[in-house]
Amino acid sequence: MSKIIVRGGQRLSGRVKIHGAKNAVLPIIAASILGSDGESMIYDAPPLDDVIVINKVLESLGIEVEYKNETIRVNAQNIQTCEASYELVRKMRASFLVMGPLLTRMGQARISLPGGCAIGTRPIDQHLKGFEAMGAEIELGHGYIEARINGRLKGAKIYLDVASVGATENIMMAASLAEGITTIENAAKEPEIVDLANYLNAMGAKVRGAGTGLIRIEGVEKLGGTVHTVIPDRIEAGTYMIAAAITNSDVYIEGAIGDHLRPVISKMQEMGVQIEEDENGLRVYTDKPLRTVDVKTLPYPGFPTDMQSQMMALLLTADGTGIVTETVFENRFMHVEQLVNMNAQIKVDGRTAVISGGSRLRGAKVCATDLRAGAALILAALAAEGETEVTGTHHIDRGYVDIANKLRLLGADIQRMSMEVVAEEEEEEATISIFAVSPSMA
Numbered sequence: 001m002s003k004i005i006v007r008g009g010q011r012l013s014g015r016v017k018i019h020g021a022k023n024a025v026l027p028i029i030a031a032s033i034l035g036s037d038g039e040s041m042i043y044d045a046p047p048l049d050d051v052i053v054i055n056k057v058l059e060s061l062g063i064e065v066e067y068k069n070e071t072i073r074v075n076a077q078n079i080q081t082c083e084a085s086y087e088l089v090r091k092m093r094a095s096f097l098v099m100g101p102l103l104t105r106m107g108q109a110r111i112s113l114p115g116g117c118a119i120g121t122r123p124i125d126q127h128l129k130g131f132e133a134m135g136a137e138i139e140l141g142h143g144y145i146e147a148r149i150n151g152r153l154k155g156a157k158i159y160l161d162v163a164s165v166g167a168t169e170n171i172m173m174a175a176s177l178a179e180g181i182t183t184i185e186n187a188a189k190e191p192e193i194v195d196l197a198n199y200l201n202a203m204g205a206k207v208r209g210a211g212t213g214l215i216r217i218e219g220v221e222k223l224g225g226t227v228h229t230v231i232p233d234r235i236e237a238g239t240y241m242i243a244a245a246i247t248n249s250d251v252y253i254e255g256a257i258g259d260h261l262r263p264v265i266s267k268m269q270e271m272g273v274q275i276e277e278d279e280n281g282l283r284v285y286t287d288k289p290l291r292t293v294d295v296k297t298l299p300y301p302g303f304p305t306d307m308q309s310q311m312m313a314l315l316l317t318a319d320g321t322g323i324v325t326e327t328v329f330e331n332r333f334m335h336v337e338q339l340v341n342m343n344a345q346i347k348v349d350g351r352t353a354v355i356s357g358g359s360r361l362r363g364a365k366v367c368a369t370d371l372r373a374g375a376a377l378i379l380a381a382l383a384a385e386g387e388t389e390v391t392g393t394h395h396i397d398r399g400y401v402d403i404a405n406k407l408r409l410l411g412a413d414i415q416r417m418s419m420e421v422v423a424e425e426e427e428e429e430a431t432i433s434i435f436a437v438s439p440s441m442a
């Protein structure tokens with residue numbers, strides 16, 4: 001446990017290097033379960049808590065996983081059990097992505113229900129609908145989902161009611177070893193889906209159309225290991241783009257891929273932020289006050305929900321009143337209450353938040369309620385007057401490698417304190433206050 005302390009008002013400069021994408025590496029690790037022939041090497045796997053959790057899920061199945069220097073070696077030739085326990089799945093919803101690969105390779109899977117989380121209920125009905133269409137029998141009981149097949153899964157035509165990222169990935173993986181052809185209509189189009197398809201194809205799968213709304217998978221009998229480098233994290237990149245803009249700074253975001261960030265770039269440019277793209281990354285700087293914009297989150301290529309809270313922090317520093325509409329998750333405004341503690345002027349009505357820009361943000365004690373909420377608080381703190389303490393840092397660690405250090409190297413006044421140091425400081429403060437009151441008590 002720790003907290004992050006930020007003293008706002010510093011300009012940033014220099015370069016920050018973006019790590020591999022959390023949301024790409026997690027399904028890719030899950031897909032490794034499909035490889036009965038040979039081992040895989042996965043490069044640029046970011047050292048994040050979520051990556052450690054999914055590696056543990058694979059290990060709990062009896063799969064060999066070695067993770068060092070941002071490289072994962074997975075050998076899934078032998079699988080000993082088809083059950084992923086509540087203890088692991090509850091730590092991270094994306095653990096449910098092992099369902100499709102396990103079911104299709106082993107003929108059965110028993111996975112704990114992932115449950116909801118702070119940002120919404122997050123059902124898995126579309127994943128299950130896909131498996132059932134391919135011939136799986138699904139049973140729900142005692143907090144677990146059990147799926148079985150007789151022989152192999154059968155290719156099917158699947159239409160997703162919502163363009164779900166996780167359902168598209170789970171079905172794509174299951175279909176890779178199914179008999180015949182599967183089509184996914186209204187498939188999610190995120191860059192992470194394309195990265196997963198590239199990994200599957202390198203393992204020997206036949207996936208076409210990833211990145212469009214119609215994906216076609218021709219099942220094969222066997223998949224093997226391969227070598228793959230994970231794409232850069234567009235949400236981490238977007239977060240540092242906002243760090244540059246919110247502090248009126250000039251920062252080069254190394255590794256950011258402009259094409260993956262089109263909606264974020266275009267909204268920031270509308271606000272007056274200068275963005276220059278080249279083949280190695282993006283330069284982000286501001287040379288005039290920013291004007292506000294309206295933002296509506298949508299599945300890719302729309303504005304990403306995972307950038308909504310960070311964008312809201314930026315809107316607080318712009319002139320005028322902006323409207324943020326969250327259409328992907330039903331409860332993704334948890335950061336608002338914390339931002340209000342920092343003197344932000346925000347009114348929420350259902351899925352819409354009205355942001356009045358221009359009032360001076362002030363440092364406060366705030367708590368990260370989820371991953372991107374935590375990022376938004378750090379960004380707001382960079383622009384705020386005085387000191388902000390952010391607790392709930394374990395959420396932030398799910399998705400950002402070493403965020404305090406990366407921002408400090410850019411010039412931010414930011415430090416991370418482990419809870420032992422925090423506890424020692426509190427004890428010291430308590431001792432000082434006992435001494436302070438003792439003369440009058442005497």
Ligand SMILES: CC(=O)N[C@H]1[C@@H](OP(=O)(O)OP(=O)(O)OC[C@H]2O[C@@H](n3ccc(=O)[nH]c3=O)[C@H](O)[C@@H]2O)O[C@H](CO)[C@@H](O)[C@@H]1O
Pocket residue numbers: 022023024026093094120121122123124125126127128162163164165166167188192299305306328329330
């Ligand atoms: C590990 C990972 O990649 N996480 C990302 C992934 O999450 P995840 O894959 O969980 O998100 P989905 O795309 O599945 O969810 C989008 C919407 O569809 C709904 N839904 C989803 C599945 C289903 O079976 N039924 C259903 O109704 C969800 O409740 C949500 O409202 O995409 C989200 C949307 O871009 C991102 O915010 C997450 O960072």
Ligand SMILES: C=C(OP(=O)(O)O)C(=O)O
Pocket residue numbers: 023093094306371372399
């Ligand atoms: C919501 C997110 O992740 P997850 O789906 O893993 O909870 C996120 O990355 O912002």
